[in-house]
Amino acid sequence: MAGVKITKRVVDSAGSRATRYTIFDSEVKGFGLRVYPSGLKSYVFEYRAGEGGRSAAKKRVTIGSTTEFTPDEARKRADKLRASVKVGEDPQGDKAKARAAVTVEELAKDFLKEHVKVKRAQNTASAYEDIIENHVIPRLGKLKAKDVSTSQIAKLHYDMRDTPSMANKTTAVISSMFSFGFKMGLMPKRENPANDVEKYEEEGVERYLSTAELERLGAAIHIAETEGIPWAIDPEKKTKHLRKENRVTIISQHAAAALRLLIFTGARLREILHLEWQHVDLERGLLFLPDSKTGKKTIVLNAPAMDVLANLPPIGRYVIAGESAGTEDEKPRADLKRPWQAVRRHAGLNDVRVHDLRHNFASFGAGGGMGLPIIGKLLGHTQAATTQRYAHLDADPVRRASEAIGTQILDAMGGRLRKSNVVPMKKGGG
Incomplete structure (x- = not known):
């Protein structure tokens, strides 16, 4: 499993491939850099639980994203995990239990920190944060993320029906948040509970002010x-x-x-x-x-x-x-x-x-x-x-075009406009 020492240069140069792959570290056995086809990179630690040996099932612990830890920080965590395995502990099993208990509020904070603020523009990140703080956490924050149902999200969406645009945006943020949680292993994978919430039709409300x-x-x-x-x-x-x-x-x-x-x-x-x-x-x-x-x-x-x-x-x-x-x-x-x-x-x-x-x-x-x-x-x-x-609202070019066409037709007909500049319509048929 030994490979090269994982450094920042190794992390930066590791490009994505058609399938995910792992580069293992030469200093700490089991410590590796996992690269996904999407370009996402995370540090992992692989080991065999129990008495070890090839007969034992191989397990993997995700230490964290490369945006969260430096190679040296991740290596130190991997070394601690390796030491715990030697004394008979099962870090992946312990972590799995902790993940199963993650709340929506905890998931939301990780989502904002590790995904939104890293990959979204500042204004977009602020909008996500407002939606999560004002709508998601007050209603769903204390719930276990793994237990949140489609009906609970649909109820939140329904209660925001007076502001359909914000209701739809809130559901979209929740969907993105759960997708992040599944991808990062923060909770057991399942169908995204926000996917089946039907969005409201949004009518563009344009309010213009008079003088x-x-x-x-x-x-x-x-x-x-x-x-x-x-x-x-x-x-x-x-x-x-x-x-x-x-x-x-x-x-x-x-x-x-x-x-x-x-x-x-x-x-x-x-x-x-x-x-x-x-x-x-x-x-x-x-x-x-x-x-x-x-x-x-x-x-x-x-x-x-x-x-x-x-x-x-x-x-x-x-x-x-x-x-x-x-x-x-x-x-x-x-x-x-x-x-x-x-x-x-x-x-x-x-x-x-x-x-x-x-x-x-x-x-x-x-x-x-x-x-x-x-x-x-x-x-x-x-x-x-x-x-x-x-x-x-851009009526001026249309008005100019209409005037130009009307003038050309009038000239072609050899006619002149009346002094009132209004051409009266004849009564009856044409």
């Missing part, structure tokens, strides 16, 4: 960051202990700036919340995003957006300062739920979502005849089909 609504929205943001928005007291809730005066919600300057940047740039929420000052170039009017939903992306700033940034005081690493701004463990702001709810309520726009601000930005461009390719570039779409959802 009057935008005016109300702008006024509400200004009021929210200055004098404050009056509280909305729910008459059904007990509020006798609340003070009767000064019931207002004041949002921070940075929260107000985030809302304005979403309006003026059409950027995604996390593109703004995760924006760092080092990626802002006011001199050239550009934002250089190293890791958006669609990968590396550049956002072109217009004058209103540049004005927002120019008047925003830097507090820490992130443009939109959160609670930990300026500290060693600074993290980006998680969301804008509270300020947005207060602002949209005051503006009378309770049906408008934060993401609708992105659609609204696109609608102004399409309605202004700027063309879908340009709109796609501004939004950072990598596929033209994604921008096609705004095609019905």
